Amino acid sequence: MGHTDRGTLGQRAEEIAFRYLIDRALRPVARNFSCRGGEIDLIMLDRACLVFIEVRCRRSAQFTDPVLTVDHRKQRKIIRTAAMFNARNRRYASNEMRFDVVAIEGDDQAEVRWLRDAFRPDDSAL
Secondary structure, eight states, X not given: OOHHHHHHHHHHHHHHHHHHHHTTTOEEEEEEEEEXXXXXXEEEEETXXXXXXXXXXXXXXXXXXXXXXXXXXXXXXXXXXXXXXXXXOGGGTXXXXXXXXXXXXXXXXXXXEEEEEEEOOOGGGO
């Protein structure tokens, strides 16, 4: 699979995740927020909770579960990027925060798994 194929697959997966979460009453805040430290695929509100969402997709979970690809290093990067988002968007400063992972699997990207509160920041992440 070439880089362009992966990019298209990733964009399609993010759109599927976005629609899936909208259907579950989350409200969009930002898509593909990026800064020098990294990128966050989706940022949404789940009631008053600000949710930072990493979207992972695999054509098959046969080799690696997409959720497991969000390792400790990636988590720290997401947490630091979330802190940068909050610094730039003070209106969300008092909101509770949560880090979710949405895994999309299968050639037809039919299986969606939403892992709420997938990881939490620790003192070393910030």
